[in-house]
Amino acid sequence: MELKNLTIKKFHEGLINKQFSAFEITKAFFDYIEKKDSEIDAYLRLTKDLAFSQANKTDVDLANGKELDILAGIPLAIKDNILIEDEPTTAASKILANYRASYDATAIKKLKSFGAVFLGKTNMDEFAMGASTENSGFKTTKNPYDLERVAGGSSGGSAAAVAADMALAALGSDTGGSIRQPASFCGVVGLKPTYGAVSRHGLIAMASSLDQIGPIAKTVEDAAILFQAIAGKDEFDATSVNYEYKLGNAKKLKIGLPKEYFSGGLDKETEKGIEEAIQNLKSLELEFKEISLPHTKYAVSVYYIIMPAEVSANLARYDGIRYSQMSNVSGQMSLRDIYFKTRGSGFGDEVKRRAILGTFVLSHGYYDAYYTKAQKVRQLIKKDFDEAFKEVDVILTPVYPTPAFKIGEKVDDPLKMYLGDIFTIPANLAGLPAISIPVKSKKSEVKGELPVGFQLIGKPFHEADILGIGQRYEQLIYA
Amino acid sequence: MKKEIISKKTLEYLAGLARIELKLEKEEKLLKDLGKILGHFEELEKVDTENIEPMAGGTIQINVFREDDAMAGKNQKLVEAFPEKEGDFLKVPAVFEE
Secondary structure (H helix, E strand, O other): OOHHHOOHHHHHHHHHOOOOOHHHHHHHHHHHHHHHHHHHOOEEEEOHHHHHHHHHHHHHHHHOOOOOOOOOOOEEEEEOOEOOOOOEOOOOOHHHOOOEOOOOOHHHHHHHHOOOEEEEEEOOOHHHOOOOOOOOOOOOOEEOOEEEEEOOOOOHHHHHHHHOOOOOEEEEEEOOOOOHHHHHHHOOEEEEOOOOOEOOOOEOOOOOOOOEEEEEEOOHHHHHHHHHHHEOOEOOEOOOOOOOOOOOOOOOOEEEEEHHHHOOOOOHHHHHHHHHHHHHHHOOOOEEEEEOOHHHHHHHHHHHHHHHHHHHHHHHHOOOOOOOOOOOOOOOOOHHHHHHHHHHHHOOHHHHHHHHHHHHHOOOOOHHHHHHHHHHHHHHHHHHHHHHHHHOOEEEEEOOOOOOOEOOOOOOOHHHHHHHHHHOHHHHHHOOOEEEEEOOOHHHOOOOOOOOEEEEEEOOOOHHHHHHHHHHHHHHHHO | OOOOOOOHHHHHHHHHHOOOOOOHHHHHHHHHHHHHHHHHHHHHHHOOOOOOOOOOOOOOOOOOOOOOOOOOOOOHHHHHOOOOEEOOEEOOOOOOOO
């Protein structure tokens, strides 16, 4: 069985028809990872013991005639800001280099109950702060299409692992585009669910009003299967919502094209890709309509005020006392010294920048001018979407202004890096579901060309619309 | 909006509030970057937000209640993860200085 041809459904059929065992496939993935990941750097560490015990359990269940869930034995990669009990979990930060998770994230608990296999924890920007994995405290993940380019971020390790066939699918997290942008850069599918659709319990918090866990997969169908498995209300996350996802036929849906998003500023390859996606969708007899989202052009400013404000609060817990200690810190120091030394040496530059920026926008005298103002414009951005969704069911936009950029190209200029998030941030600010789908099928990719994704944004809790159109798109381009 | 490019003094004050030790050689770049980022935020001054309610969070939920019951037991693994402890208590250095 070739790993690169596997999808969740194909794996499941092969497993129950005894073409292979879960153990064999898990081993095949590890063998391949050991060969391939030295050039990609997608994984921070592998969880072999856990994976083999999970795979064995599936094989034993099958031998005992138990009915297997569709996810049983499926080898997944997990972003390193999602807790797996007893496994080291760092969120790619040196401050958590010695931390071991005390419990399972709810999404992990659910996947375990379905029998999924966890191959390892993937690289990311430290605490999910970045768009290239260059802010990882440990290493930079390379794009499988071009090793001199970034895999995107912050879930770059998860996207690269799936794209390079080092996992069948993966979990990532998305605060301002961190699932969709790396998915677009690596030619895979990435879904950011509606805020509240998936429990955030056990996700290391970055900005709590924006964070969501979601799937990264080779196909829209796989993303839908994973999403269904992790969605739902959880007593440990008060913002989670009781929600049962059902895929509709997605036939009579109207797609909106925001005029502000197509008025220049796009890279040529990206523009060509988006045009191709629109033409393909038109052949599915989906209706298009021009719409306006006038306030979304302020999304970067709004996001880079609100997110750091929440970051500055969420990072307070890394005090050098509760989780694990840095080597330059000892219990003999004063409390104040422990705080300053731990955070000074444990946090990377981008994390420090955001913590300080967040402290500033929340500080006396500036709170109203920055934080309250940003919250008001956030409301206007949400209202733009409310208005648009009176006329259309789904909104199509680019994911990123360019294909994957070069390693080192933007990392020294944070504002330049932030501005790239313009197309993905609005869905987080408004709490909407959004998906990145590759324009081209694997077989029609042109060698030497970088992948481009297009984004579909749906109404709250209407994942079925964007996944439904996505699956029809996929059937068309793979036909 | 007040136009404020953060001064070196303000930066050090903020880093103090955030309990972050800054390396001197990195302060200049940090100041420059923060200045550029805050400069970009000035575009928000153009937006009319008269009578607009601030959007406080991402959730559609209002008032999520549960019974005020202690949930079963404690997670012993959380206690085991403490770097220093006495019994099941997290041990910290003295909070008040003499």
